[in-house]
Amino acid sequence: MTRIHAAIVGLALLASGGAAAAHHSFAAEYDANKPVTLKGTVTKVEWMNPHARFYVDVKDEKGVVTNWNLELASPNVLTRNGWKRNSLTIGDEVTIEGSAAKDGSKMANARVVKLADGRQVFAGSSGGDAPPPARP
Amino acid sequence: MMRTTTLALALAVGALVVASAQQTPPAPTSPAGAGGLNRGPAIPQGPAPRLPNGKVDFGGVWQGGGPVGDIRMGLAKGETIPIRPEWQAIMDKRMSKEDPEANCLPTGVPRRDPYPWRILQTDTHTSFLFEGNIHSYRQIFMNGKHPDDPDPTWYGHSIGRWEGDTLVVDTVGFNDRTWFDFIGHPHSDKLHTIERYTRTNLGTMTIETTVEDPVVYTRPFKITFTARLRPGEELMEYICNENNNWVGNITGPAKDF
Numbered sequence: 550m551t552r553i554h555a556a557i558v559g560l561a562l563l564a565s566g567g568a569a570a571a572h573h574s575f576a577a578e579y580d581a582n583k584p585v586t587l588k589g590t591v592t593k594v595e596w597m598n599p600h601a602r603f604y605v606d607v608k609d610e611k612g613v614v615t616n617w618n619l620e621l622a623s624p625n626v627l628t629r630n631g632w633k634r635n636s637l638t639i640g641d642e643v644t645i646e647g648s649a650a651k652d653g654s655k656m657a658n659a660r661v662v663k664l665a666d667g668r669q670v671f672a673g674s675s676g677g678d679a680p681p682p683a684r685p
Numbered sequence: 686m687m688r689t690t691t692l693a694l695a696l697a698v699g700a701l702v703v704a705s706a707q708q709t710p711p712a713p714t715s716p717a718g719a720g721g722l723n724r725g726p727a728i729p730q731g732p733a734p735r736l737p738n739g740k741v742d743f744g745g746v747w748q749g750g751g752p753v754g755d756i757r758m759g760l761a762k763g764e765t766i767p768i769r770p771e772w773q774a775i776m777d778k779r780m781s782k783e784d785p786e787a788n789c790l791p792t793g794v795p796r797r798d799p800y801p802w803r804i805l806q807t808d809t810h811t812s813f814l815f816e817g818n819i820h821s822y823r824q825i826f827m828n829g830k831h832p833d834d835p836d837p838t839w840y841g842h843s844i845g846r847w848e849g850d851t852l853v854v855d856t857v858g859f860n861d862r863t864w865f866d867f868i869g870h871p872h873s874d875k876l877h878t879i880e881r882y883t884r885t886n887l888g889t890m891t892i893e894t895t896v897e898d899p900v901v902y903t904r905p906f907k908i909t910f911t912a913r914l915r916p917g918e919e920l921m922e923y924i925c926n927e928n929n930n931w932v933g934n935i936t937g938p939a940k941d942f
Binding site for chain 2: 572573574575576577578595597598599600602618620623625626628650651652654656
């Protein structure tokens with residue numbers, strides 16, 4: 550299943566010009582040239598359509614906490630890639646690499662999500678132009 | 686352990702996305718090995734299956750088969766899309782947040798989306814069940830007749846007939862609300878599509894669509910896309926409207942895709 554699916558995701562990438570798992574244009578919402586790295590604590594997980602999302606409290610150097618909204622692929626795409634609704638849970642300490650929203654809101658498309666011990670979860674981003682995570 | 690396994694799966698996906706982006710045919714897969722990176726069946730080989738009545742059996746779960754990002758990707762090499770300048774101007778002003786697909790409305794025809802779909806075939810009806818966007822269906826009336834004055838609808842009124850092993854689907858009665866792709870190629874309610882579905886082998890289906898819309902395009906044009914079988918796959922629930930609360934944050938023009 551995985552290999553077939555992967556090949557098909559690749560074909561979908563070709564067909565769509567980049568948005569493998571999204572129901573809208575990635576480039577219209579997120580800026581691939583505005584990479585962000587966020588570190589914080591998961592406060593909420595929405596395993597819902599059209600995109601799974603999770604929220605993270607990020608503390609800046611002055612101690613001010615901002616809640617970020619991180620977009621993933623749809624639950625179905627994530628499920629087919631092997632993730633589960635509880636792969637990430639409230640309280641997890643995570644580091645996220647992604648692309649920030651063009652409109653300047655505290656939103657980003659999460660490309661890489663790393664747990665405190667270095668394990669990666671949710672590699673199925675909704676932004677097809679995001680490179681796959683590096684091999685460990 | 687679970688996370689280790691899933692990470693391996695995700696890496697396999699990433700690696701294969703890169704591999705398939707180079708348009709290399711998928712190699713037959715080996716049994717689980719290399720940390721489980723090569724699991725899963727290959728795209729099946731062999732001739733297209735047939736029903737007891739001798740017709741080609743299109744049944745199964747498929748992926749792709751139509752434009753997602755840009756309909757021009759389906760044109761023959763060297764072809765251009767014959768859009769009228771005044772409609773090009775309309776298209777250029779479209780914003781991605783207005784895309785019906787981004788608003789959980791149907792794709793219409795011939796647009797597809799990155800979600801799997803299933804074909805169900807009987808003597809009287811051919812039905813497409815779409816998992817995503819939206820969780821909906823098309824019905825094709827075999828050897829049917831278009832109504833004289835159909836009400837405009839998202840998927841139009843479709844009749845099907847066989848030309849040899851090719852299923853030909855003729856559709857009229859569209860509304861003018863869908864876009865052909867992410868970048869907003871438009872059409873009017875005078876749209877008429879003729880789709881030709883050919884299962885070229887067990888795992889592959891070619892869909893060639895003639896698009897006629899004299900209001901928006903100066904002449905009919907043809908696009909061709911390929912759908913791939915997803916053996917062993919089942920459709921899952923996908924209710925796009927469940928939590929589509931951030932569509933307003935999509936700020937870019939559709940053409941920027």
